[in-house]
Structure formats: structure tokens, C-alpha cells
Amino acid sequence: MKASVYCIAxxxxxANVIVDELRLAGxxxxxxxxxxxxxxxTQDFAHEHNTKAPEGATAGGVAGMGVGAALGWLAGIGSLAIPGVGPFIAAGPILGALGGAAVGTAAGGxxxxxVGMGIPEFEAKRYDDKIRGGNILISVHTDDSKERDKxxxxxxxxxxxxxxxxxxAKAGGKAA
Known part of the structure; x- marks a missing residue:
């Protein structure tokens, strides 16, 4: 069964060490x-990014982000400005989820x-609090229990x- 494993760095x-370890593990x-x-x-953010997404998420270049080498290698790294929440850096599949309909309102964020990715709401709220506090959410997609354990x-x-x-979550937003 496909699942994702999440943690807070x-x-x-x-976070860079964790991402490096995940990559080395395959x-x-x-x-x-x-x-x-x-x-x-805010000044750096304004100079380095172009607002393009009408739903309130902004994606832009990653030059000078200072996110570290391992995080910089992840797919689709970009910045998001979530209305009522603030600016974030996201990479990987979560970037697409945040750029979707869930970001359309500050309440979604x-x-x-x-939640749309399949995380129970109580855990999503805990992760949101940790991220707002300056921590980093890392997730990895797994295809089976062996990968999950790894x-x-x-x-x-x-x-x-x-x-x-x-x-x-399967297509249509329902968890498997």
C-alpha cells in the first residue's frame, strides 16, 4: 500500500542530512x-520572485534561498506566499499540493x-504549528512497508x- 512518512526537522x-540519507537509501x-x-x-522575497499564481501562491527562482545543498536538489523547489499565513519554501510533491485549491483561502493553507495529501487533520494542525515555529516538514512517498520502515x-x-x-490520498482527495 502506498503511503507517505512524515517528520519534523x-x-x-x-533536514539536509535527512534528505541526503533518504537519497542514499534509494x-x-x-x-x-x-x-x-x-x-x-520581505525585500529579498520581492526582488527574487515573480507573482504568477492567481490563487495566492507565488513561485519563483531559488537563487540565494540558502536552503542547503540537499534540499536544493529536490524536485520543483520554489517559494509560496500563502494568504494569511506567510512565505514558505517547498520542494517535491508537497509544492503541487500547496499550489492547488487548498491554498485558495487562508483557512485552507x-x-x-x-489533509488533502492524506494526513489526519489533528496531525496536520500539529505540523502546521511546528512549521510556523521555524521547523521543517519532510515527507517521503513509499510504495510498500519495507520502504516505510526504511x-x-x-x-x-x-x-x-x-x-x-x-x-x-487517491485522485479525488479521498485517502486510500
Missing amino acids: QTVDQ FSNNDISALLPDKRT VIGAL AKEIFKRCNAEDISTSTE
Whole structure:
């Protein structure tokens, strides 16, 4: 059964180690996601990005993001401005989820996107609080229990917090 394994990293350095470990274990850059607050100044944000998405998410270049080498290798890295929430840096499949309908209103935001990805609402709220507090959400797509166990072991070995697993949402937004 396909599922995703999630954790919280406390620093960008820790997140980079986790992503490196996942990649070394054979997980694809397309299967790994990261979400973190964009701590650059508003002035930097305005100069480096072009607003293109009408639903309130903004995607732009990644030059000078300072997210670290491992996170920089992930698929589709970009910045998002979520109305009522603030700027974030996202990479991997979570970027698409955040750029979708869940971001259309401030009430949807990160929680709506995470719930849409199959995370139970109470866990999505916990992750949202941690991310807003400066932590980094990392997730990895897994195809079977062996991969799930491998991802959990990497998260534990790297001292990640709040490790959990959720069944991935099927097309149409319902969990499998």
C-alpha cells in the first residue's frame, strides 16, 4: 500500500542530512518533499520572485534561498506566499499540493494541503504549528512497508521529531 512518512526537522542542517540519507537509501528526489518557512526578508522575497499564481501562491527562482545543498536538489523547489499565513519554501510533491485549491483561502493553507495529501487533520494542525515555529516538514512517498520502515529508521537515526505515516490520498482527495 502506498503511503507517505512524515517528520519534523528542527534545522536546515538536520533536514539536509535527512534528505541526503533518504537519497542514499534509494528514494527519488521526486518522492521527497520539504516545507519550511521562508525566513528571508520581505525585500529579498520581492526582488527574487515573480507573482504568477492567481490563487495566492507565488513561485519563483531559488537563487540565494540558502536552503542547503540537499534540499536544493529536490524536485520543483520554489517559494509560496500563502494568504494569511506567510512565505514558505517547498520542494517535491508537497509544492503541487500547496499550489492547488487548498491554498485558495487562508483557512485552507498548509493544513488544508496536508489533509488533502492524506494526513489526519489533528496531525496536520500539529505540523502546521511546528512549521510556523521555524521547523521543517519532510515527507517521503513509499510504495510498500519495507520502504516505510526504511524511511522511519532514517528519520529516527537523524533525531527527527513527530514521525508519522499516512495513506496517500487517491485522485479525488479521498485517502486510500
